[in-house]
Amino acid sequence: MYVAVKGGERAIDNAHRLLAHERRGDPAIAEIAPEQIAGQLTLAVDRVMAEGSLYDPEIAAIAIKQARGDLIEAIFLVRAYRTTLPRFGCSQPVDTGAMQVVRRVSATYKDLPGGQVLGPTFDYTHRLIDFDLAGTTTPAAPAEAAAPLDPAPHVTALLDGEGLIESNPDRAAEPGDLTREPLAFPAGRDLRLQALARGDEGFLLALGYSTQRGYGRTHAFAGEIRIGDVEVEVFAEELGFAVPLGRLRVTECEMVNQFKGSATVPPQFTRGYGLTFGQLERKAMSMALVDRALRAEDLGEETGSPAQDQEFVLSHVDNVQATGFVEHLKLPHYVDFQAELGLVRQMRREQAAAQTEADGRAEADKPAEADDLAATAATLDREAAE
Amino acid sequence: MTAAAYNFAYLDEQTKRMIRRAILKAIAIPGYQVPFASREMPMPYGWGTGGVQVTASILGRDDVLKVIDQGSDDTTNAVSIRKFFQKTAGVATTTATAEATVIQTRHRIPETPLQAGQVLVYQVPIPEPLRFLEPRETETRKMHALAEYGLMHVKLYEDIARHGHIATTYAYPVMVAGRYLMDPSPTPKFDNPKMHRSAALQLFGAGREKRIYAVPPHTEVVSLDFEDHPFEVNRFEQPCALCGAEGVYLDEVVLDDRGGRMFVCSDTDHCETRQAAGHRGTMASPIAAGEGGRRAD
Amino acid sequence: MPTDEAPLLMARGVTKLYGHRIGCQDVTFDLHAGEVLAVVGESGSGKSTLLSVLSTRAEPSAGRIEYRMRDGVARDLFRLNEAERRLLLRTDWGFVHQDPREGLRMGISAGGNVGERLMAVGERHYGRIRETAIDWLGRVEIDESRIDDTPRAYSGGMRQRLQIARNLVTAPRLVFMDEPTGGLDVSVQARLLDLLRGLVADLGLAAIVVTHDLAVARLLSHRIMVMRHGRVIETGLTDQVLDDPREPYTQLLVASVLT
Ligand SMILES: Nc1ncnc2c1ncn2[C@@H]1O[C@H](COP(=O)(O)OP(=O)(O)OP(=O)(O)O)[C@@H](O)[C@H]1O
Ligand SMILES: [Mg+2]
Numbered sequence: 001m002y003v004a005v006k007g008g009e010r011a012i013d014n015a016h017r018l019l020a021h022e023r024r025g026d027p028a029i030a031e032i033a034p035e036q037i038a039g040q041l042t043l044a045v046d047r048v049m050a051e052g053s054l055y056d057p058e059i060a061a062i063a064i065k066q067a068r069g070d071l072i073e074a075i076f077l078v079r080a081y082r083t084t085l086p087r088f089g090c091s092q093p094v095d096t097g098a099m100q101v102v103r104r105v106s107a108t109y110k111d112l113p114g115g116q117v118l119g120p121t122f123d124y125t126h127r128l129i130d131f132d133l134a135g136t137t138t139p140a141a142p143a144e145a146a147a148p149l150d151p152a153p154h155v156t157a158l159l160d161g162e163g164l165i166e167s168n169p170d171r172a173a174e175p176g177d178l179t180r181e182p183l184a185f186p187a188g189r190d191l192r193l194q195a196l197a198r199g200d201e202g203f204l205l206a207l208g209y210s211t212q213r214g215y216g217r218t219h220a221f222a223g224e225i226r227i228g229d230v231e232v233e234v235f236a237e238e239l240g241f242a243v244p245l246g247r248l249r250v251t252e253c254e255m256v257n258q259f260k261g262s263a264t265v266p267p268q269f270t271r272g273y274g275l276t277f278g279q280l281e282r283k284a285m286s287m288a289l290v291d292r293a294l295r296a297e298d299l300g301e302e303t304g305s306p307a308q309d310q311e312f313v314l315s316h317v318d319n320v321q322a323t324g325f326v327e328h329l330k331l332p333h334y335v336d337f338q339a340e341l342g343l344v345r346q347m348r349r350e351q352a353a354a355q356t357e358a359d360g361r362a363e364a365d366k367p368a369e370a371d372d373l374a375a376t377a378a379t380l381d382r383e384a385a386e
Numbered sequence: 387m388t389a390a391a392y393n394f395a396y397l398d399e400q401t402k403r404m405i406r407r408a409i410l411k412a413i414a415i416p417g418y419q420v421p422f423a424s425r426e427m428p429m430p431y432g433w434g435t436g437g438v439q440v441t442a443s444i445l446g447r448d449d450v451l452k453v454i455d456q457g458s459d460d461t462t463n464a465v466s467i468r469k470f471f472q473k474t475a476g477v478a479t480t481t482a483t484a485e486a487t488v489i490q491t492r493h494r495i496p497e498t499p500l501q502a503g504q505v506l507v508y509q510v511p512i513p514e515p516l517r518f519l520e521p522r523e524t525e526t527r528k529m530h531a532l533a534e535y536g537l538m539h540v541k542l543y544e545d546i547a548r549h550g551h552i553a554t555t556y557a558y559p560v561m562v563a564g565r566y567l568m569d570p571s572p573t574p575k576f577d578n579p580k581m582h583r584s585a586a587l588q589l590f591g592a593g594r595e596k597r598i599y600a601v602p603p604h605t606e607v608v609s610l611d612f613e614d615h616p617f618e619v620n621r622f623e624q625p626c627a628l629c630g631a632e633g634v635y636l637d638e639v640v641l642d643d644r645g646g647r648m649f650v651c652s653d654t655d656h657c658e659t660r661q662a663a664g665h666r667g668t669m670a671s672p673i674a675a676g677e678g679g680r681r682a683d
Numbered sequence: 684m685p686t687d688e689a690p691l692l693m694a695r696g697v698t699k700l701y702g703h704r705i706g707c708q709d710v711t712f713d714l715h716a717g718e719v720l721a722v723v724g725e726s727g728s729g730k731s732t733l734l735s736v737l738s739t740r741a742e743p744s745a746g747r748i749e750y751r752m753r754d755g756v757a758r759d760l761f762r763l764n765e766a767e768r769r770l771l772l773r774t775d776w777g778f779v780h781q782d783p784r785e786g787l788r789m790g791i792s793a794g795g796n797v798g799e800r801l802m803a804v805g806e807r808h809y810g811r812i813r814e815t816a817i818d819w820l821g822r823v824e825i826d827e828s829r830i831d832d833t834p835r836a837y838s839g840g841m842r843q844r845l846q847i848a849r850n851l852v853t854a855p856r857l858v859f860m861d862e863p864t865g866g867l868d869v870s871v872q873a874r875l876l877d878l879l880r881g882l883v884a885d886l887g888l889a890a891i892v893v894t895h896d897l898a899v900a901r902l903l904s905h906r907i908m909v910m911r912h913g914r915v916i917e918t919g920l921t922d923q924v925l926d927d928p929r930e931p932y933t934q935l936l937v938a939s940v941l942t
Contacts, residue, residue, distance in 0.1 A: 008464070311523060324435075332463075333636070335494055339556045346547055
């Protein structure tokens with residue numbers, strides 16, 4: 001007698017109860033507060049905001065807590081929340097040139113207007129576990145500049161002034177939005193950049209790295225990386241001018257890449273661009289490398305490497321999509337598996353039968369081994385009966 | 387955030403309208419994959435986000451919803467999706483195929499023939515039947531536009547040359563209304579004939595791949611084959627061990643580690659209905675009849 | 684073997700520029716049904732460029748190409764829509780690449796490779812497709828027992844013969860070939876040429892064969908076109924041109940073969 005499994009609903013409820021219990025951990029230890037995450041795990045929050053496509057440190061911090069620190073899960077939570085929000089419109093482009101920088105470095109010049117500003121960076125720390133952090137710490141107050149920093153014009157603007165780098169195209173119409181319209185190939189640079197900005201940091205890092213190792217080389221120089229706050233403004237139709245909405249922390253990377261030119265067109269450097277919410281230098285740099293690699297076809301360069309293939313990159317860059325589809329393999333598939341099982345069994349029977357028949361013909365002169373054959377045939381019959 | 391904060395059936399009305407427009411276009415061009423601006427849903431991609439968006443867009447307050455996965459109303463993902471609509475739309479749900487007005491499914495078509503007025507919504511992982519022959523979207527769209535489907539037959543030819551059979555057992559490609567090649571979603575090919583001239587409207591939603599397609603009622607749906615290797619459905623050599631049904635799709639249940647197994651209906655509603663009507667298989671419990679009936683979720 | 688019928692293919696002033704570089708320039712000729720035209724010339728003279736424009740694989744910068752369809756109507760090739768063009772490419776035309784890997788599906792069996800065009804035009808009988816494939820493998824001297832092997836398991840010469848079979852199975856009227864015997868060793872070349880000559884004659888195919896090998900041209904073609912710097916500098920019956928070249932450049936070409 002057999003009774004089919006029931007109670008999927010109760011199993012799910014119990015699983016979620018256990019999850020909540022595990023998330024809380026040892027009740028003797030203070031529960032972590034979202035403010036602690038937002039205030040002390042800022043780079044995790046930045047990543048969740050960037051890939052979640054929503055600038056809201058509080059929501060991101062709660063999502064990280066809810067996801068037990070699984071950042072892709074947290075990104076997923078933020079995305080699902082974002083979909084339910086109304087869309088009011090499109091802001092003015094942020095002016096990163098007017099950014100209040102907390103960090104700004106250029107690899108292409110020793111010194112430049114606005115200076116090199118190291119800011120809060122892991123660079124040049126020695127990666128030794130700091131056992132003091134096992135306890136509570138009181139770091140020294142940050143050193144402050146005697147005078148406000150000089151304005152820092154973009155490195156690419158300096159090059160552009162001399163005509164040494166391709167100019168950015170004039171601001172066209174409102175950029176596309178792949179969360180509103182399905183992506184069609186070939187996708188314009190606006191949509192490509194949006195996809196990269198939302199894209200998985202690890203995937204972009206690997207692709208960017210691959211271009212450096214020769215899979216779609218772009219001869220990149222980090223013209224500039226800047227991190228700081230920018231004003232977001234929206235144009236108010238009824239007022240006739242732009243009004244500020246608030247400030248965002250962003251990271252921008254401008255790569256200066258291999259020049260193009262010909263007998264008639266003087267050579268110029270080309271651009272690769274990366275922009276992310278928060279302080280995400282690795283992501284912004286990877287994005288700039290991949291953006292440039294994806295322009296290979298438009299610039300008439302040899303193509304064929306993964307990072308240059310927009311269908312490949314854009315179809316696989318989104319980690320919420322990727323994780324859903326990879327993980328859906330754990331859903332039941334037994335109906336299809338049953339169909340495959342049936343076919344494999346059938347084909348094995350047919351093959352064995354054909355083999356038996358062939359052997360039978362060959363064995364006709366050798367009656368001594370006929371017993372084996374009969375045994376095989378009997379096994380097959382049994383299998384066939386099932 | 388509580389359920390009350392969300393719109394009826396979760397999606398906002400503007401999104402639903404956009405999806406309904408895509409559905410109407412899909413119905414107008416049977417088998418054609420209509421791109422749509424798939425939203426990010428609160429369940430993972432690959433877990434039915436396409437089907438859920440289609441269902442959410444067509445659901446009305448009077449609808450009666452049934453959700454199955456692998457033919458069963460009680461598999462975890464089916465439970466989860468049904469719960470989602472109970473919470474966000476508050477519609478009546480059922481496990482009885484005949485009582486449902488909208489049935490969302492993953493991997494099966496119910497055994498009970500569908501009727502006019504019913505809608506079957508399929509969850510689709512990869513909508514493009516040519517995807518594994520040609521990975522590029524730009525190229526496959528061109529192949530559909532020009533009805534260049536020879537390559538699909540090359541694949542079937544290779545199956546026969548290699549295995550003596552067409553070795554595709556699920557997601558078996560079909561021609562819809564003599565024009566578009568279509569992936570029926572990963573249903574076993576056993577279910578393909580049920581799509582042909584079905585009285586119900588069949589809608590297919592692929593959330594991650596952002597495509598919707600449809601088979602309107604009474605449309606020709608023909609499984610690809612060769613004249614001398616005609617399409618055949620999967621066969622089972624014994625009836626359901628619980629309800630004795632024949633000519634239905636069966637699940638193999640492993641009973642022990644010594645080769646003991648039994649075969650039971652994959653469509654649990656069908657099986658329970660038959661048992662309630664007194665049908666018995668070889669391994670059915672004699673008294674389970676009463677409790678084998680329907681659950682009202 | 685010119686006939687008084689209208690030409691199958693008509694090229695007028697066909698020009699293809701790559702920026703400022705000339706691919707081919709102002710090429711004009713007629714090709715009749717059943718006629719084999721060889722295009723010869725040194726490396727870089729524009730042979731492959733011309734072939735790719737004639738076969739609509741590249742767009743000309745100037746000029747016009749007309750093709751007489753099966754219904755007898757001559758059509759401007761670059762006015763065909765994509766569906767018509769692709770149908771032409773897979774039914775009435777063949778294209779034999781120098782590198783068989785470009786013209787074959789390397790992961791698909793020889794039978795599937797030969798059968799693809801049949802299935803593309805609607806053949807739905809497995810047995811007939813297989814019979815036709817076996818027949819064609821025989822015609823290109825590939826043993827029937829190899830029908831289920833993929834081209835990966837084939838030698839270079841076999842691959843080239845398979846590519847030819849795959850192209851000819853739909854009985855095209857015109858076949859383009861770019862160095863069909865290039866990259867093969869001499870004894871294999873001779874056998875392939877023999878085979879090609881037989882097939883072309885039996886089927887009454889028209890062909891445009893690009894080669895820098897004058898021996899290939901002599902063996903296969905009725906007429907010859909000599910190209911230099913993208914232009915046609917001499918044209919005529921093959922034997923005439925090869926035995927009695929008018930142009931000093933052609934004389935050089937012929938001489939360098941003879942020495
Ligand atoms: N894609 C291209 N871009 C730019 N120039 C090209 C391109 N293809 C060919 N060319 C140029 O056009 C001219 C003709 O080249 P083509 O390949 O047609 O010569 P060919 O006669 O086939 O030579 P070979 O015998 O070496 O194959 C050459 O100068 C070549 O450099
Ligand atoms: Mg060439």
